[in-house]
Amino acid sequence: MEGVEHRIVKVNGINMHVAEKGQGPVILFVHGFPELWYSWRHQISALSSKGYRAVAPDLRGYGGTDAPDSVTCYTCFHIVGDL
Structure with missing residues (x-):
């Protein structure tokens, strides 16, 4: 997708893929299951x-973000903590 910057950020012991575009106030897009940042491409x-900075990460276990082996690494506290 044109103009979208992709980067990897270290958060809570994992590498998280983040797609972002624009400048201004941040709008955080959080995909559902089992989707990716790409689900938000039109938005x-x-x-x-329109002057916003759109930020769309891949949640842990999806897309370009690390997928820890243990099921205990996927609690709502981990997922929200990553954001």
Whole structure:
């Protein structure tokens, strides 16, 4: 997708893929299960063109983000803590 910057950030012991575009106040897009940042591509494009910074991470275990082996690493506390 044109103009979207991709980066990896270290958070809570994992590498998290984040897609972002635009400048201004941040809008955080959180995908559902089992989806990816790409689910928000149309909203990212539209809102970044309106002066917002659209940020869409891949949650742990999805897309370009690390997938820890243990099921205990996927509690709501881990997922929210990553954000």
